[in-house]
Amino acid sequence: MTANQEELRLEHITKSFAGVPALKSVDFTVHRGEIHALLGANGAGKSTLMKILSGAYTLDAGTITIGPREVKLHSPSDAKKNGIHCVYQEVDTALVPQITVAENILLDRLSTREGGLWHSWGQIYREAEEAIAKLGASIDVRKKVEGLSLSEKQLVLIARTLVEKAKFIIFDEPTAPLSHEETTNLFRVMKQMKAEGIGCIFISHRLPEVFEHCDRVTVMRDGQQVYTESCEASSMDEVIRHMLGKTFEEEFPKRNVPIGEVILQTDQLTSGTRVKQVDMQVRSGEIVSVVGLVGAGKSELSNVLFGALRRDQGHIFMHGRKLSVKNPSDAIEAGIVLVPEERRKHGIMVEDSVQQNLSLPLLRQLSRIGFVRGRREQEHAQRLVDRLGVKTSSLKQQVKFLSGGNQQKVAIGKWVETKADVFLFDEPTKGVDIGAKSDIFRLIGDLAHQGKGILYFTCEFAEAIGIADRILVMCEGRVVKEFSRDEATQEKLLYYASAGQEDES
Template sequence: MTETPTDSTLVMRGITKSFPGVKALTAVDLDVQAGEVHAIVGENGAGKSTLMKILAGVHPPDEGTVTIDGQAVRFDSPLAARKQGVGMVYQEINLVPDLTVAENISLGQLPSSAGVVNRRALNRTAARVLQELGARIDPQDLVGRLSVSQQQLVEIAKVYASQPRIVVFDEPTSSLSEHEAQALFRVLERMRANDIAIIYISHRLREVLDISDRVTVLRDGRMIDCRPAQGLTPQEMIRLMVGRDLDDVFPKREVTIGNPVLEVSGLSRVGVFEDISLTAKAGEIVGLAGLVGAGRTEVARAIFGLDRHDAGSIRLNGQELTIRRPKSAVRAGIAYVPEDRKRDGVALSLSVKDNISLSVLRRVSKLGWIRRGQERVLAQQKAEELYVSPPAIDRKVATFSGGNQQKVVLAKWLATEPKVLILDEPTRGVDVGAKADIHTIIGELAERGVAIIMISSELPEILAVSDRVYVLHEGRMTAELERSDATEESVMSAATGEVMAA
């Protein structure tokens, strides 16, 4: 374990925190230097969020001390933490879409005189902050019209404008493409050059190693180790995080691939995607790759009937389908796990049991009445099959970790016994243990003969699990690659619209 540097901006010592029935943190230590990117990694439930909420003034610690620039502090509110130079950039973007970029950046501290906002000063401040961060965004643009990556930069600019000493980034790249993430990393470098202490939380382990100076590993609310990022490997981090070896985060099973199940030909939607043709065979995992905005999700939604398509055909086991709404797709044997599980995938206020049965109410009901016994048996079976932990089917989904919520989404759709399963970012925002479980589930489904289409912004994930990879660029198919030909270079070349070498 590394020694504590004497010039640390932040020092947290012996941080302990309990909630009713749960000990979230036990004697956790953390120190971060000025101009350092210090990563914190661990499974969901390891204590990362609780530790950061203590730093941000959301929760007081039961025990332990927090020191900033040599001064002991104890925050009773997030406002008190901000006044001491602690900034938080959360995974969920927290901006007002109907206000301008400049208004969002200065929200809560608008320059004004006699109750009138000084627009010139407002825009001048925003322009200066955005320029310092290297973000090419017009201060007078409405935030609601910006891309997700641009909104992320505005979120960072809002924190940066308060002149923080410490900034916490919580999964900042979860909704960004590789190219957009690189823009974020350039902003981090500028902040590092200004001697800001940066705490970086991410499940993307290679990304962590690329940008961080040191890595602290948490497991079950305890600090396991703190090491320099240089020389550390993803495999070693995984072992420290889960307490066991995971030789392959993306296990690939050898499966006999059968006949075509889903055949999409010439699918088009004006202004969105054009002439998309693809095939998914029984037992095959087909990767759908491309940069954010390439049209991957839009194609998936059209196949499932969530969005219309203007031309093209969809065939299942050789029979042409007319799919104008999801109900038709489900009846035909197509299931779709959406990108945003909290908004589109589960009803957080309902139980695991209720969520799983939603997709098969006809099967578990008679004369309009739900057969509760049959519903419980089905839900318990699916929860156990998909490693939902704990398999407590009467608990509200909102009380489970992100990884287990994703498993409930999968359980809901697998209850329909689909022939084709479309997975849109199935492991986004889940920890490495849950990610391994989800990939095991995907492998088991392929063994059963389900045809799987998987969308992922993590290129190593696509390459590791796919039997074939289709690549989209600006709504058009630019490559179809067999597993042996799919490399990071070949996929990115097609994803960026470059001409591939013969």
């Protein structure tokens, strides 16, 4: 093959959503027979670019070529016809659990009329067995997929790409749910595919894996491709610098608040495989930020503390007293409240008014003999709207018609006049404009000034450094490092959040 025939080339790829640019003239090239890492912070544009390449999104401008030939990808089917396949982290979404391994491997063929209406089951089992054997695996192809382990399901997906004669495969965070042994086996398979001339695109947050197994690395930031280099000629520090962009400057003032006694404490707190033996403390007036990348366990930890996720081991203490938090009602009763990441699903009632949302936690105090006192409810809501700076045409306006930032202010505001001592904020600035972010930071500072304990869960490292007194770094369900505000830098946080402790020596 000539070099040109070996290339998958994306040039000047542009994509906007509702007028907001997600990709800005991105160039990205993958050779046959290489493992090319695609990196970037959350929101950098990696997923959008790969959804265009896999046919899930259509591009607004730009070209995709394989060798000398331009290809048009309007659907996942178009991508597969051109030899482009995906292996997702959430393998169950791409498999049918009630049918056999063999049927799943040859699913694309069986679901179309390719090969005619009749299929030889003997031939199907042979092809599936050959594909599995090629991966060096031992899986009974007559077994139903629902009985397989996670890594075995992933191998079934990879076997499907071999049967379909894939030329390029997108691996989207494939190692995130795997054990060390399973991860080692996956990379063995990827290197085997590389040797057979398949181009592998590897999306990951784990930098040590990238530099151990990949040939080249591309970094995206703010919807643009900002860096491409061979892994041999690059370094983790160089990649981190390009992921973060310009040197950090604090974008919001940190309010000085006296730090008091310990309010909340956990001891070996564990929930499944996503929260592992977490020890931490939060003091009165203190803002503790918990940072990590996607899949680190931040949201799960906030949900365990709030009683929305089961605690398997360990203990939670409030003011030195051991709690039994079995559901959110227990947490609220104990003085722990949560502003969740998915505010429209769990933080607000979108069909109800601003007034009703802000009154919800205090209905008992605002009611008399079972009836809500309208004037008291209205005064309470108006006081919070003024205090929070909620931009609404009326207290009666449905929350779904507010902007994202104003919805978040309502999600936070409903708790501020409760007796809560600990506030959990899970990605509170997600989907929020700059002005609303400033208001949210100010509000959190006010709560700390009142002596509340704040846990701020975020993947935005700049925010953590700007707002927190202490920063805990999570990776793979564990707190792996703690920094004071003065010690922390974005480079250090990203290093440990990316499993950098593995290479610390």
